[in-house]
Amino acid sequence: MSNWRIFRGAAVPHDGIDQLPDPPPWRDFRREGATTTPFDRERHEGSARRLPRASPYYADDQVVEAVNTALYLRRPLLITGEPGAGKSTLADAVARELKLGTVLRWPVNSKTTLRDGLYRYDSLGRLEEAGAARRADGAKAAEPAAHEADGAEKTGAARNDTDLGRYVSLGPLGTALAPYSLPRVLLIDEIDKSDLDLPNDLLDVFEEGGFEIPELARSADQQRDVDVRPADGGSPVRVRSGAVRCEAFPFVILTSNGEREFAPAFLRRCVRLALPSVTSDEKRLNAVVRAHLPDAEKSAAELVRRFKEHGESGELATDQLLNALYLVSRTSSQGAPSTENLTKLVFQHLQTTVLDQE
Incomplete structure (x- = not known):
């Protein structure tokens, strides 16, 4: 068997991902001194989820070579084929064999936006908590004997309100782009059902290997480092100055039933695989x-x-x-x-x- 195959399609978990060579210079997103998010290959710390179930998958030479090409080049793999051809289950097969944890899944429809996959910001929750804190402070201020304690309460309320990580959670795409030392596996399912703009919106994210959370960037002078929740319930992801950037580009599978065509700019940035009927x-x-x-x-x-x-x-x-x-x-x-x-x-x-x- 060719030694270049990191993924072998053998359905037997192994540590071959450790032999993956350095990325091409134009796809290298590593930064010196970057904070890496903890990641347990056998299971996620703090999560009840485990490796993908051992679902058998038949991977012929064409599939195996396409997967390895995407791994080496750090490019998304666009798979086209009929429903039931095995497009989605390939993500589980890769994650299990290479011991890359649970698959991050992002099902797409016509109303899906890029931000849906990147992160969620609970602005309403923050406003409600800030209002409740102000009301509590007002009640305390009405008690003269409690001025000193009230000052401590205000400080605590202000601190809680500025803990922005409580109001931000990463989506599946955002989690895949977190700074893990190993590539996460991301399934973007039925990309051909998306709004016309979504594939083009993905281009910048794939080319930059990251994105910005404006709500955190605006407050970076007050709170530079923020710990946010990933989509899979694993260890918190530390976001610095509102920027999320990967260390290892994720292994991304985009599936399509062939219901539409994609722009050349999108296609040339993907490794493409057409599964036969x-x-x-x-x-x-x-x-x-x-x-x-x-x-x-x-x-x-x-x-x-x-x-x-x-x-x-x-x-x-x-x-x-x-x-x-x-x-x-x-x-x-x-x-x-x-x-x-x-x-x-x-x-x-x-x-x-x-x-x-x-």
Whole structure:
């Protein structure tokens, strides 16, 4: 096996990410003296979450080489393919094999903005707490015998109000761009369903390897270092002067169902991978069956054939084949539906009209 492969598609966790070479000079975001956010490769400190579940994934040479190219170049991986082709589960496979912790997931729709992925600022919460503190101070000030204690209360209230980290939390993209020593895995799902501006908005973030939180930058003269909450519940991320900048560029997977085209400026900054139709590749289907249901492989031939036939007239996903195989293997001796009825129930096309369903 080629030694250049950090990700091997072997589904066995290893420390190969430690052998990843230094990034190209134009993709090197490391800074001397930067504060690195603590990160436990086996699990996140302070979080109940663990490594991604051991979900089998069939990664052929094309997929493995695309993943490694993105890792080496520190570029996002844009994966295009039909629903059910395995675009999203690849993120779990990479995170588990390279022991990079939980996958940060950012599902996208037409109303999603860049800021949704970067951070949230609870301005209303801050105003409410500041108002409550002022009311409490006013009540204390009305008690002459408590002036000295009141002064201490005011100081405490002011200190709490200026602790801006209490009102800021990072989104999945913002967390991925935090200064971790190892790349985090970020899944930006269905980028083709986004507003037209979002892919272009992502360009600056990907090129700079970071972003600014204006609410923290404006108060940097009063509080330069602020600890904020990451999206995954791990250790707090220290933000200096409102700037978040990665140390290791995250491994980013962007998925697309091919429903729209992207601008050349966006495409040239991504490593691109087009997954073939699952229904047209019998070798791939058999490999998926072996990975998920090895005990059912002997009885899979007939269902794989029917799956391919149904796929010629409409869109199907591999999990439909796995569902059918599971039912056959678990109910064959319990009066299960015939194979014909089973395929009608499970192999229903993903894009159908009400009339088709009737």
